[in-house]
Amino acid sequence: MKGERTRQSILDRAVDVASLEGLEGLTIGRLADELKMSKSGLFAHFGSKEDLQIATIEAAAQRYISEIFTPVLQQPRGYPRLVAICDSWLSYMRRGVFPGGCFFAAASFEFDSRPGLVRDLVRRMMDDWIGALERSIRMAQEEGHLGAEVDPSQLAFELNALFFGANFDFYLRNDTNAIEKAEKAVRARLEGLRIEPKRARKMKKTA
C-alpha cells in the first residue's frame, strides 16, 4: 500500500512541525506545501484536523518510546534501569529528537486547559509516561536498591519536573548547561535515596 507510506511520511513531518509550532499551529495547508502535495490529498488521509492531531501524537509517542525506552530495556531491573531511563531522557533531549524540544512537554502545556479529544490523549500519554517512571522506581524498591519509604509517585513527579526544567532552560533560555544541571540534580536525588549495593538486601516481594 502506497497510502500507508505517504501517511507515515506526513506524520513524520507533522511531528516535527508540531514540536516547533504546537499542535494547534500545525496547519494542513502548510504541511501540504512542505511535502509538495495538495491540501485535499493530504487531508484525505485523516478526515479532520483533530484526527491529524491525534495521529500526530501517536506518531510522536512511537518516537518517544523507541528513543527513550527501547534502549534501556536491556539494563538490569532496579536502580540501574531507573538511572538508565533518566540518562536516556537527557540524551534524548541532547540529541534533539524533536526539533522544537520535547514534543510532550510542549503538548502538555499547550493542552493542559483545553478540553477535547486531543487533551484527553495527551493526558493519557503523560499518565503512561509517569506510570512507567513509577513502575521502574517500584522495581528498584523490589530489588532492594531503593528504600521502601520512597514514594514512587513523589519521586516520579520530581524526576519529570527536572526533565521539563531542562527543556525549558535549554530551549527558551538557551542555557548550554541546562542538561548538565538536570543531570546533576537527578543524580544527586537518586544517589541520596539509594541503598548502597554492599549492604543491599534483596527483598523480592510483590506489593
Place this chain on the structure above:
Amino acid sequence: MKGERTRQSILDRAVDVASLEGLEGLTIGRLADELKMSKSGLFAHFGSKEDLQIATIEAAAQRYISEIFTPVLQQPRGYPRLVAICDSWLSYMRRGVFPGGCFFAAASFEFDSRPGLVRDLVRRMMDDWIGALERSIRMAQEEGHLGAEVDPSQLAFELNALFFGANFDFYLRNDTNAIEKAEKAVRARLEGLRIEPKRARKMKKTA
C-alpha cells in the same frame, strides 16, 4: 483618560484568555466579542497583534509580580525570604491567579522555539524571574543561612523546575496532590542545604 481604562480591561481579559488558549490562540475578534466591542475599536489600542501579545505579557508580568513578590518583600532577607518566595509561588498556583495555569510556564513552552519579539520578551521575563530566584539564594548565602558551596543557578533551576512540574501535574493530570508534591520536594531540598541557626536546632520528622 477613558482609553487607558479600556486598554487595561482589554489586557486583563487578554491575559486570562492567553493563559487558557495560548498567546497565539488569543485572537482579536474573539477578545472583542467577549468585551462587547468592535474588532477595530479594540485593535486601535495596539496597532498589531504582536503588540497586543507583548502588552499582554507585560500585563501578566505585573500580575505575577504583585501576586508573588510583593507579599514577600517584608520577610527578612535570607532563608526566610527564599522560603517565602517558594511558598508564595505555590500559593499563587493554588489560588489560580491565571485561569489556565501559570501564564509564563505556558508562554515559555509555546514560544521556546519561535523566533520573534514575543519570544524575546518571554525569555527576558523568565531570565528576570530566574535571576530573582538566584538573587534571593545568594542573599541567603550572604546571611549565612545557606552554605557557600551551593550553586545559585543550579538551585534556582531546580526550584523553578519543581514549580513547572506542579503546574503540569495539576493542570494536565488533575492531580490534586500536585502542589503538595512540589511543596514537599522544595522544602526537603531547601532544608537539606540549610545551615541551622545554632541556638534554634530542633528535631524535625518528615513523613
Place this chain on the structure above:
DNA sequence: ACATAAAACGAACGGTCGTGCTATTCTCTC
C-alpha cells in the same frame, strides 16, 4: 494489458484571521 480500486489533485465554499480606512460617537476642556 486491462479493469478496478486507491490515491492525489484542483477548485471552491463559508469562516475567521489580522489589518487598513472612513465615519461616527463619546469625553474632556474651556
Place this chain on the structure above:
DNA sequence: GAGAGAATAGCACGACCGTTCGTTTTATGT
C-alpha cells in the same frame, strides 16, 4: 454647552483556515 480631540464602530480587503466534491492520475491484481 460647544468645539476639539480621543475613542469606538462599520465595512472591506486579502490571506489562510478546515472541509467538500468531482475529476484525474497512479498503483494493484489478474
